[in-house]
Amino acid sequence: MSCPAAIELAAPDAEQTLSEHLQDCRRCRALLARLRHHEDTLEHSTAPAGPQAPPTRPPGPGGVWSFWAPGSEEYLVAAVLDADEVELLVVPLLADTRWASENDIELPAQTLGYPALAPVWAGDHVLAEQSVEPLSVLSELELEQLSDGYDAIYAGAAIAEPAGPAVIGPADPRIAAHAAIADQLRAYSAPWSALQGAEELGPVLKARREDAALPIDAWAQQIDVEPETWRRFESAQLDPYTAIPVRAIAAATRELGLLASQRIISLAHASVKAHHADQATHAAPARARRRRGVAPRARQDPDVAREAADRYAAALAEELGL
Amino acid sequence: MRSDRYLEAREAMLAGADPPDELIAECRRVAGLMIRTAGLPAHYSPLGVWSEEATEEAFADFTAERLIGRGQLLAMLQRAPALPVFRRMLETAFRQHLIDRLERSQSANLYGRIAQLLQEHDSYAATGSGSGRLWQLATGPADPFTGDDRALGSLAFSLGEFTVVRYQPDARKLSPLLDGDELTRFLDGLLAGGAMTLATVMRALKLRFSLDDPSAAGELDPEAHAASGLGADPQQILLRREAATAALAELSDRQAEVLIGIERKETTRELALRLHCSTGTISHERAQLAQVLARTGAEDPGVLKEILDALFIGEE
Numbered sequence: 012m013s014c015p016a017a018i019e020l021a022a023p024d025a026e027q028t029l030s031e032h033l034q035d036c037r038r039c040r041a042l043l044a045r046l047r048h049h050e051d052t053l054e055h056s057t058a059p060a061g062p063q064a065p066p067t068r069p070p071g072p073g074g075v076w077s078f079w080a081p082g083s084e085e086y087l088v089a090a091v092l093d094a095d096e097v098e099l100l101v102v103p104l105l106a107d108t109r110w111a112s113e114n115d116i117e118l119p120a121q122t123l124g125y126p127a128l129a130p131v132w133a134g135d136h137v138l139a140e141q142s143v144e145p146l147s148v149l150s151e152l153e154l155e156q157l158s159d160g161y162d163a164i165y166a167g168a169a170i171a172e173p174a175g176p177a178v179i180g181p182a183d184p185r186i187a188a189h190a191a192i193a194d195q196l197r198a199y200s201a202p203w204s205a206l207q208g209a210e211e212l213g214p215v216l217k218a219r220r221e222d223a224a225l226p227i228d229a230w231a232q233q234i235d236v237e238p239e240t241w242r243r244f245e246s247a248q249l250d251p252y253t254a255i256p257v258r259a260i261a262a263a264t265r266e267l268g269l270l271a272s273q274r275i276i277s278l279a280h281a282s283v284k285a286h287h288a289d290q291a292t293h294a295a296p297a298r299a300r301r302r303r304g305v306a307p308r309a310r311q312d313p314d315v316a317r318e319a320a321d322r323y324a325a326a327l328a329e330e331l332g333l
Numbered sequence: 334m335r336s337d338r339y340l341e342a343r344e345a346m347l348a349g350a351d352p353p354d355e356l357i358a359e360c361r362r363v364a365g366l367m368i369r370t371a372g373l374p375a376h377y378s379p380l381g382v383w384s385e386e387a388t389e390e391a392f393a394d395f396t397a398e399r400l401i402g403r404g405q406l407l408a409m410l411q412r413a414p415a416l417p418v419f420r421r422m423l424e425t426a427f428r429q430h431l432i433d434r435l436e437r438s439q440s441a442n443l444y445g446r447i448a449q450l451l452q453e454h455d456s457y458a459a460t461g462s463g464s465g466r467l468w469q470l471a472t473g474p475a476d477p478f479t480g481d482d483r484a485l486g487s488l489a490f491s492l493g494e495f496t497v498v499r500y501q502p503d504a505r506k507l508s509p510l511l512d513g514d515e516l517t518r519f520l521d522g523l524l525a526g527g528a529m530t531l532a533t534v535m536r537a538l539k540l541r542f543s544l545d546d547p548s549a550a551g552e553l554d555p556e557a558h559a560a561s562g563l564g565a566d567p568q569q570i571l572l573r574r575e576a577a578t579a580a581l582a583e584l585s586d587r588q589a590e591v592l593i594g595i596e597r598k599e600t601t602r603e604l605a606l607r608l609h610c611s612t613g614t615i616s617h618e619r620a621q622l623a624q625v626l627a628r629t630g631a632e633d634p635g636v637l638k639e640i641l642d643a644l645f646i647g648e649e
Contacts (some may be wrong), residue, residue: 014586016420017371018363038581041643045578046370077411084418088411095505106408123411125404146347146411179486179540184620190613 013084014039066142067303070094073154075104075123075147078137080199081270087199089137090129090149092158097273099142102134103159103196110188113173116160123147127227128174129159132214133193135200138272140333200272209247211285212260217245219267234259234266250286251279252323259331271331276324283320287311334358339416346410352401360400363420364392365429372578374629377431395430428583432628435616440535450520457520460528469528470521478527482540485533489541492522513544577639580631588622589644591615596641 020043033040070076070091077086089101104127116129160170178185209215220230231238236259243249264275288311342356358567368383380387400406405426451457451468458471469475495515523537594604605612626632
């Protein structure tokens with residue numbers, strides 16, 4: 012939640028137009044009650060929830076792009092260190108350089124049009140779908156500097172040319188300021204983080220459902236799937252291709268607040284590929300297996316599984332509007 | 334400015350165009366309205382009072398130095414996909430510009446006081462000349478202090494607690510950071526560690542008291558302050574109200590919640606849980622909050638009470 016500018020609070024109809032924000036923000040309610048002047052001609056407008064149109068070309072290493080995140084009205088400006096069609100490794104570029112330390116790198120004004128601070132310690136992944144627009148391109152030297160700095164931080168080594176002096180001690184205000192910056196930046200990596208933790212979609216959705224404290228039976232009913240089927244899917248024991256319609260998966264990801272992305276598609280693809288058994292095996296008489304008392308391993312033809320995974324992924328992508 | 338015009342201006346500037354007049358006019362309007370509505374303290378004004386002339390001067394300075402000179406207009410446009418977001422960022426930047434100016438004058442004030450102290454008291458001696466002139470205690474070590482920032486910071490922090498003087502809402506001017514005796518004690522303690530140039534002394538003050546942050550050295554505790562200096566005089570009531578409004582406008586929503594948490598005696602951990610952030614962030618917000626209160630004169634218990642009352646309206 013970000014507070015509106017005083018000019019927005021000063022609009023004569025602010026109580027109506029900002030009612031949602033005012034309901035949750037004591038600071039703005041208190042301020043609104045004390046404003047001495049009202050602006051008569053202000054046109055209100057709301058910030059868009061995401062980019063207006065997908066970018067025409069994908070971001071690549073060395074690009075400086077803006078990124079959006081659900082729930083955040085501001086774009087993040089960041090340099091891309093590594094990229095594929097699913098995710099990007101980015102280092103934020105901050106216009107506020109006050110909190111520079113030995114773990115930050117400064118980019119000169121020529122790069123972006125203003126001096127910027129690259130907190131390489133805050134480098135993280137975002138989903139490819141979060142890219143909005145290209146803003147600039149780093150020189151090869153700058154890209155190398157940021158990549159080396161990022162590697163140095165994670166290797167516990169010193170950055171070659173840090174932007175600021177070393178943190179002096181526990182009382183140094185930069186320690187707490189960096190914690191606040193990290194909290195602020197978390198919103199941008201959260202859509203990617205929410206889709207990690209497993210290599211199949213079921214366990215990823217399970218973690219998300221449990222975070223939201225949604226009981227499995229009620230949840231399965233909500234998305235119109237048999238609870239036992241969903242339970243097995245969450246436990247990575249079931250092929251969604253044969254048991255769960257893509258519209259249920261799409262509904263589940265939306266309800267759980269996950270960003271429609273290629274990462275979801277690749278996780279679903281992995282789920283089908285891992286568990287899709289040859290149709291011929293399924294057709295084998297169940298009684299015969301029971302009589303033998305031995306459950307035969309489902310025969311999996313990798314090519315058939317891949318084809319099924321491709322079909323399921325394509326259908327899910329269409330359902331998610333990707 | 335209309336939203337569609339903002340988006341056009343944004344697109345043009347991101348493509349390399351100069352800022353259109355309409356966008357600069359919107360910036361002037363936002364800055365002017367912030368001054369008129371949000372009770373911006375008079376000591377933030379370049380002229381000591383918020384007249385039309387002062388508003389124009391502050392905005393012209395802001396435009397030349399920060400918006401255009403430092404490229405901050407472009408930085409804001411890159412991050413603001415919509416007009417309301419841009420307006421909010423612009424307000425923050427304008428306020429920060431005024432605060433930076435204020436702190437620069439505070440540093441100059443302190444520099445002058447230290448130079449005067451060193452020159453006028455027999456307990457200090459100097460060798461060399463110009464900016465390399467080394468100052469020492471007349472009966473202290475003559476060897477120059479050779480430590481780096483970390484050593485200088487450690488020395489500055491080893492000198493114990495200092496009473497820091499804050500802005501007062503009725504002062505209408507900058508207050509000194511340290512009173513005379515405390516400044517002398519700080520200076521003597523530093524020079525006991527070795528001879529220093531004036532620049533090193535100023536650097537030590539910056540490290541110890543965060544001159545960019547006039548109150549970081551102090552802990553925020555609404556109960557720790559003496560009785561309010563502002564009584565029931567109508568003029569003082571007005572000043573108190575203005576200071577409270579100024580502080581409220583300068584606080585973020587999270588800082589306001591932190592202030593409420595401090596009043597309710599919530600621990601840092603409890604606050605972090607309630608506000609869904611790290612304890613480090615809460616420490617940062619506490620420090621920022623203390624700065625806002627100090628800068629706006631809202632450390633005065635009467636003003637602080639007024640702020641808390643305003644925040645609690647309809648709550649309890």
